[in-house]
Amino acid sequence: MIESALPLLELQGLHCTFDIAGQQVNILRGIDLTLWHGEILGLVGESGSGKTLTMRSVIRMLPLNAHIETDQLSFNGTDLRTLTEKSLRTIRGKDISMIFHDPMTSLNPLKRVGNHIMEVLLHHSYTSRRQIRQEALTLLRSVGIPSAETRMRQYPHELSGGMRQRVLIAMALACRPKLLIADEPTTGLDVTIQAQILALIRALQQKSGMAVVMITHDLGVVASLCHRVAVMYAGLIMEIGPVDDIFIQPLHPYTQALLRSIPAIHQGRERQGRLIAIKGQPPSLLNLPPGCPFAPRCDQIHLHCREYLPPMKHCSPHHSVRCFRINPSL
Helix, strand or coil: CECCCCCCEEEEEEEEEEEECCEEEEEEEEEEEEECECCEEEEECCCCCCHHHHHHHHCCCCCCCEEEECCEEEECCEEHHHCCHHHHHHHECCCEEEECCCHHHHCCCCCCHHHHHHHHHHHHCCCCHHHHHHHHHHHHHHCCCCCHHHHHCCCHHHCCHHHHHHHHHHHHHCCCCCEEEEECCCCCCCHHHHHHHHHHHHHHHHHHCCEEEEECCCHHHHHHHCCEEEEEECCEEEEEEEHHHHHHCCCCHHHHHHHHCCCCCCCCCCCCCCCCCCCCCCCCCCCCCCCCCCHHHCCCCCCCCCCCCCCEEEEECCEEEECCCCCCCC
């Protein structure tokens, strides 16, 4: 991670609303994120917490009924809010790339593997088609796909899940992006392939110096790969800080509950085979409770929690938490 004078990505006050049956529903409610050059940031939280939507808002890949507002949205010194859709298309896939959630549905079943990668290069490059084909072969080999010449001519259904995920990674890295957004890149893969994909992302990140945002439910992935982690819940960041701080001394009750739900081989015999689940369910974004959204599920409730949304409290220069237990005064 390189903390230069200028962050790679700076996001302040991101709000995203959806028009659902004429009702404006707040999905993201004021997201602040800073990403440094060469940093790997983990975004974690239960499904529906807003992890993927946050990063899709950065590159404006949103449904037609979505509307975003931000106080600041800059990438590498460029204000993304001022860019037209045409200008933004020159950044997507080139400076900012995304590995999408499902490798089977993200690839066109009617298009050969090689054409997927070549299409990205053709869109952002002006070299000859022969050079582009050679570059596609190099990319396939760089992500660990054997017999690249043969794989180039195959269709997605002829590849395993791990191979398809590697193709998506090759596509995302085709133009050597400054920022890679990895949306659950190991979901649905067996443990061995997961480890290979994570090792590949780490190696490519170290070689190129790009920044990575890792969207995941797997806290084990975060612990092994990321420099910092942001914990999201109901469209808010509840806690953010260095990985070591979050795992050793989590401050928010939600972060603590997430960590308690992870099985550990060092647990005593009385705990083996048991997982401590978080009670209740995440709130509906159509009917959010007043105050802290985690309050109905929290076992450390504070006097103000059901009435007021706690502000972010800076516990150290790099560790912040949204909880009245840390900041008991309004």
